[in-house]
Each structure stands twice: as structure tokens, then as C-alpha cells.
Amino acid sequence: MTYAFNASYAACVILRVTYGKSTPTATDAPEIIVIHKMLMRPGVLLVERYPILKYVPGYATELEQWRREDSQLFHGHLDRVSRELATGKAGPSFARYLLENLSSHKLSDEEMAYLAGSLFGAGSDTTAVAIMVLVMASACYPKAQEKVQEELDVVIGRDRAPTFDDYNSLQKIEAFMLECLRWRLVTTLGFAHRALTNIPYKNMCILEGAIVFGNHWAISRDTSVYSNPDQFDPQKWLKTDGKIRNDLKFPSFGFGRRIYPG
Known part of the structure; x- marks a missing residue:
């Protein structure tokens, strides 16, 4: 429903x-x-x-x-x-x-x-999935949701809706959304890529012309980049001063020439 x-x-x-x-x-x-x-x-x-x-x-x-x-x-x-x-x-x-x-x-x-x-x-469908993930994260992790609501109350209040002018003042909300997109991905594989040449990989060879999908789920669970990857924690996206980290990224919408057009 x-x-x-x-x-x-x-x-x-x-x-x-x-x-x-x-x-x-x-x-x-x-x-x-x-x-x-x-x-x-x-x-x-x-x-x-x-x-x-x-x-x-x-x-x-x-x-x-x-x-x-x-x-x-x-x-x-x-x-x-x-x-x-x-x-x-x-x-x-x-x-x-x-x-x-x-x-x-x-x-x-x-x-x-x-x-x-x-x-x-x-x-359309991707937006619906992203909203569902946000609702699920809010329900499963009420403490994280409370921090987001607190920031909204302080910066925006209850008498108006946020605007783009408020963007830089809503760092906790941005971190919450970034973590939602990493924690439960909208697209687990993203768009198909085609190998332009033979690509040696470990003991295999990806042949020229082969269709390759980036495994977004595996990338999102890379423990060398994301600590406790299965745990929902927006704090991992924030620096000690409360600003969004610029050294941490996640390809929520793909990468390279086949980045997600939506």
C-alpha cells in the first residue's frame, strides 16, 4: 500500500x-x-x-x-x-x-x-523506491531520524517548507540521504557497460564487446571504504565540524559514460 x-x-x-x-x-x-x-x-x-x-x-x-x-x-x-x-x-x-x-x-x-x-x-519507479528506503530507514533507526527532525526544526521551523537556499544549512539531512542511497540501493547493478577492449582481470579475461554491470551492492559493502557497511549510520558522511565529507563518495547512480541519466 x-x-x-x-x-x-x-x-x-x-x-x-x-x-x-x-x-x-x-x-x-x-x-x-x-x-x-x-x-x-x-x-x-x-x-x-x-x-x-x-x-x-x-x-x-x-x-x-x-x-x-x-x-x-x-x-x-x-x-x-x-x-x-x-x-x-x-x-x-x-x-x-x-x-x-x-x-x-x-x-x-x-x-x-x-x-x-x-x-x-x-x-518514476526509481523515485518511489528511494522514498521507500528513506521511510524504512526512518522507521528502523528512529535516533537518526530524530537528529534530522531536530535540524529541520532549528533551520526551517514548522511554518515553511525548505528551499534551495537552505541546502548548505541542512548537512545532517544530506548525510541521511547519502546513507540511505548507500545502505539500500535504488539500483543494485546500474546501467550496462560494454568492454571496449579485452580486459585482464585476476585470472580471467573480459572480452571486447562483453556487457559488464558494476555491482553497486558489493561496492556499497566495501569495508576498506565504508566502516560497518551493513549498519545504517549517517554520521559516517560527516566531518568533525559537521560538514559533509568531500573524501567519501558512492556511485548511487552509476559511473563513467553510462552514468544514470535520471
Whole structure:
């Protein structure tokens, strides 16, 4: 039930950012169904393991149907923003930015539709998971949550919401969020990388062209970097003066050329 609420909330937020959509989005809405298809775990499709299947007549029929559904949905949202622009009713959104800057980015309608759709797909389910982790950490470690609430009460109070101007004054909150992202990862493997050449590793060789995933979970449990890695402790991100450490990082959203676009 909690995840369903988070998924709905996250979808509403990312649809507002991407397309300016201000109406509620249910968990069984077409947009959410498309996201779940887009975010299937790597390797779930046989064609990923056996590329020759793409040449088998009829095999790709279902995949092509999904592609048409995605395209229809993405184009539908983009067309709606285009109509709103024409009537002066469009609010701020990523899609509006794309449509208003055609001469500078020179993207086709298809490219714009899928670019905006990728932003939506990348930012919805992952946001819901991150919120769930934060709620779980707060419930499991109430003492750490109390410190965060205390900082909010001192810096912000109870009469307004935080703004970006408060960012540098909320170090405990930043540490809490950093620890959430390390303690329970949003993506345990991140994006796929391709080996550009043969890579010797210990007594093995990763062949050129091989698909490689960085094991984020193992990285997050590296005891030479993170003390007591299985223990949730935001304090590990703070220096003695209470500021965020600049010598400690965690690749929550990937690394290299395939860093997470969301």
C-alpha cells in the first residue's frame, strides 16, 4: 500500500516535470504500465542473451507492439503540450523546453518524444523506491531520524517548507540521504557497460564487446571504504565540524559514460 502511494506520487511529480501534467496519476494508468515494461530487469528478454532471435520471423512481434504502445503514449503527451503551447495554456515543463528550442537542439519529433519519455521512465519507479528506503530507514533507526527532525526544526521551523537556499544549512539531512542511497540501493547493478577492449582481470579475461554491470551492492559493502557497511549510520558522511565529507563518495547512480541519466 505504501509503495503504491509512493509510485503514484513519483509518477505525478515526474509527469509534471516532463510534460506539465497537473492531474493525478493512478498506479494502473497507461503511463505506469509502460514504465514497468520499460524497466524490466536486464536479461529478462531472450533476445538479449541470444541476439540471433531478432532474425527469427515473428519473435519480435510482442516487442514491436510494446514499441508502438510506447511511441503512441510519448507522442500523445508531446502533442498535448504542443497544443497547449499554441493556445497559451502550457505551463513549464521539459517537453515545452524541447518544443520551444527546435532550432537549437534540432531533434526530430520521434527523438523528442523518446527523450522526454526516457526522462519519465527513468525518474518514476526509481523515485518511489528511494522514498521507500528513506521511510524504512526512518522507521528502523528512529535516533537518526530524530537528529534530522531536530535540524529541520532549528533551520526551517514548522511554518515553511525548505528551499534551495537552505541546502548548505541542512548537512545532517544530506548525510541521511547519502546513507540511505548507500545502505539500500535504488539500483543494485546500474546501467550496462560494454568492454571496449579485452580486459585482464585476476585470472580471467573480459572480452571486447562483453556487457559488464558494476555491482553497486558489493561496492556499497566495501569495508576498506565504508566502516560497518551493513549498519545504517549517517554520521559516517560527516566531518568533525559537521560538514559533509568531500573524501567519501558512492556511485548511487552509476559511473563513467553510462552514468544514470535520471
